[in-house]
Amino acid sequence: MITTYQAALEFIHGRPRFKKRPTLARMRRLLAELGNPQEGLRYIHVTGTNGKGSVVAMMRSMLLANGLDVGSFTSPFITRFNERIEYNGHQISDDDLVRLTNRVAAVVAKLDRELPEGGPTEFEIDTAIMFCYLAEKRPDVVLLEVGIGGRYDSTNVIIPEVSVITTVGWDHMKYLGNTLAAIAQQKAGIIKKGRPVVIGQLPASAQEVVQQTATNQQARLLELGRDFTVTKTSGHQFKATIKYQGLDLANFRCQLNLGGDYQVENAAVALTAVQLFLKGYHLPVDRAALVKGLCNVQWPGRLEEVNASPLVLLDGAHNLPGIQALVKTIQDDFADRDVYLLVAILADKQYELMLGELASLGNVHIMVTHFAGPSSQRPSADLTQVIKELKSRYPIQVAAQWQRGFQTLAGQLSSDDVLIVTGSLYFISEVRQLFSAD
Known part of the structure; x- marks a missing residue:
């Protein structure tokens, strides 16, 4: 029985980080034993080498400003583990974390006994706790950031309303592959049949893989520079002012609250994904709410x-x-x-x-x-x-x-x-x- 916050963290961090063979079967089994808490929620699924967390933070701020209830899952945390699982910008409480870790731990013990390769990994447990928590909260949308890659990531057990691939670059080659095309293949694993996908500017070899996957999945692909555009209009200013054009937004201008020029492209990707989600549910795209969201967004540890x-x-x-x-x-x-x-x-x-x-x-x-x-x-x-x-x-x-x-x-x-x-x-x-x- 886990009774304290510290004991919950020790249980989570004490699990193996990786298994030899990538598979989603163990994650699906874990969720099935928990009653499939991931079902019945709407998701925006986000992968990419960099920019995932910033894009989630921007989308969260804009969707909250639009009056929606928003759940989110991000990693890693900066100060406390609880940052990873949020509802309407508030972190999961210590009490809820202890309670849900207990619930998941009971199933983990069972799977440790029954599965030949042993039970779930640390990140699979994180993901299961998040699904259990947000199943109780029932937000209008869950912003789901992958841990590593996409295809075999433990978050990839859902059908999203929108998929997002922010960037593809060199990282985690041990697990994802030694070429940008191979890394892109893993990230493109979150693209689902008939569900739109928004991408930032990708290297040519990675873009080719993503385009092919989108075609195979009959998924509408919206690409930065082709289907939506953004420019920085503020010269050498640390927090950029942008001009965005895409979908129903023409001549949209806003100052970002996150510093660094790379946030210009992240903002364009976030704006496009948010519009797609709102339009998919026949919700109005409120320009003032989008401006407010981008002006107020906070994301610790990124410039x-x-x-x-x-x-x-x-x-x-x-x-x-x-x-x-x-x-x-x-x-x-x-x-x-x-x-x-x-x-x-x-x-x-x-x-x-x-x-x-x-x-x-x-x-x-x-x-x-x-x-x-x-x-x-x-x-x-x-x-x-x-x-x-x-x-x-x-x-x-x-x-x-x-x-x-x-x-x-x-x-x-x-x-x-x-x-x-x-x-x-x-x-x-x-x-x-x-x-x-x-």
């Missing part, structure tokens, strides 16, 4: 401003495409300022390439460090060897403890400078506790 002067940002750019997006933001919005970077990256990421991208910028001062990491199996990378090979304008510094490194850099800043903490969402989670930005 999140935690101090205004000097500007301090936390950015969980946890893979190569994420770092490339950060580099573009620095080039576009902070080219005339000195930018100080505190960087820590997990050892299972492409950390040499990620650091190389940052070191190529002429206005950055880099300090590398390390942090605890989410588990002993996933440690922080030792970046001290990598920096010996890198060419950079300013010498790259090393901080044995990130707390001391942060203090050192903060002490060097003038009011015009920018400090960005980046490299891993788990690292951001630790650093964020210095700030009361909840």
Whole structure:
């Protein structure tokens, strides 16, 4: 019997992360034993290498502003596990988490005994708890973010109203494949027969795979740049003002509350998916509500401003495409300022390439460090060897403890400078506790 919040987390995090053979059969069995709580709800299903969480946050804010009840499932969490499961912007309570973990744990024990490969994984359990919770709440729509990939992801047991593929880039190659086409094949697994799919700008090989899958599934494909367009109209402004055109919205203008140029495309994808959902249920598309949603949206740890002067940002750019997006933001919005970077990256990421991208910028001062990491199996990378090979304008510094490194850099800043903490969402989670930005 699980009686405390801590015991619930220990049970969840104590489960294996992966099994040898990808399958949805175990997840379907788990849900069947729980009474199929996933049935009878409406979903928007979101995958992509980067941008998933931001797109979910924007859609949630817009749909709430439209007066709908909204459930959401995102990962990873930044401060507390409860962030992953929300209803109308409020996290699942500790009591509900304990109660539903107990319910799921009883079935997990049964499946541990009965299944040859053992019972459900950690993420399958997270997903089951979420379905049980939202089945009780009965929101008008559930925004469902995949964990990894799509085809075999434990969320892929539903028929969505709309599918979304934000981006396709290099990440999780061990599980998804070593080409962009192979990675896209996994992500395209969330496309369902006759259900529309919205995509951001994808590399050509990935786009081809998605287009073919959509054709095979007779799914309407809406593509950024072809079926809907967006432009940044605000010049070198950290929080962009956009002009969007697509579906029933013509000449739609709005300032985004999330910083970084990559949020321009994310906003366009979110706007298109929200319109499709509303139109599918003959609900009005309220321009003022969409503007309000995008103006108010919050998403922790993604170019999140935690101090205004000097500007301090936390950015969980946890893979190569994420770092490339950060580099573009620095080039576009902070080219005339000195930018100080505190960087820590997990050892299972492409950390040499990620650091190389940052070191190529002429206005950055880099300090590398390390942090605890989410588990002993996933440690922080030792970046001290990598920096010996890198060419950079300013010498790259090393901080044995990130707390001391942060203090050192903060002490060097003038009011015009920018400090960005980046490299891993788990690292951001630790650093964020210095700030009361909840």
